[in-house]
Amino acid sequence: MTEKIESPVVGVLMGSSSDWEVMGNAVEMLKNFNVPYEAKVVSAHRMPDEMFKYAETARDRGIKVIIAGAGGAAHLPGMLAAKTTLPVLGVPVPSRYLKGVDSLYSIVQMPKGVPVGTFAIGEAGAANAALFAVEILGTTCPGLAEKLAEFRKAQNAKARAMELPA
Numbered sequence: 264m265t266e267k268i269e270s271p272v273v274g275v276l277m278g279s280s281s282d283w284e285v286m287g288n289a290v291e292m293l294k295n296f297n298v299p300y301e302a303k304v305v306s307a308h309r310m311p312d313e314m315f316k317y318a319e320t321a322r323d324r325g326i327k328v329i330i331a332g333a334g335g336a337a338h339l340p341g342m343l344a345a346k347t348t349l350p351v352l353g354v355p356v357p358s359r360y361l362k363g364v365d366s367l368y369s370i371v372q373m374p375k376g377v378p379v380g381t382f383a384i385g386e387a388g389a390a391n392a393a394l395f396a397v398e399i400l401g402t403t404c405p406g407l408a409e410k411l412a413e414f415r416k417a418q419n420a421k422a423r424a425m426e427l428p429a
């Protein structure tokens with residue numbers, strides 16, 4: 264008997280394998296919610312043809328949301344958004360010299376007409392992009408909406424239990 268493999272509904276893309284430490288936080292969050300995903304290195308700069316192909320075929324393959332993380336001249340999220348009408352969530356990956364402020368500015372200042380949802384620099388941004396993707400999926404999937412409510416409840420309990428040193 265073969266196990267049923269659910270096809271991915273979220274694509275987690277990153278410009279380089281060096282982004283994994285940050286972008287792994289998005290994958291971790293999707294796993295927590297049992298959301299089928301695919302994670303790939305796709306670079307607008309280094310693999311422009313593959314990037315176009317990914318964006319052009321994503322919807323037909325069942326992808327509903329794309330999370331794209333990149334550092335430095337982070338054109339990946341914006342270029343994906345230029346080639347698809349799926350929601351694209353951009354994660355600025357911290358860069359070596361400008362600490363990700365360059366990545367943030369590259370992602371956030373999209374021209375009118377081609378939106379990219381831009382998140383915080385680094386791990387929190389990656390995790391929140393995944394949570395936002397779950398929220399989008401939760402608008403049509405009540406099971407996910409319920410899990411999100413549970414997640415918030417658990418987070419609240421954890422924050423309430425926080426103690427400071429005497």
Ligand SMILES: Nc1c(C(=O)O)ncn1[C@@H]1O[C@H](COP(=O)(O)O)[C@@H](O)[C@H]1O
Nearest residue numbers: 278279281306307308333334337338339
């Ligand atoms: N910003 C982009 C794009 C792109 O936007 O297409 N492709 C790679 N990169 C970024 O270059 C940084 C350094 O990459 P390397 O570590 O491979 O040299 C990474 O943060 C990656 O996201």
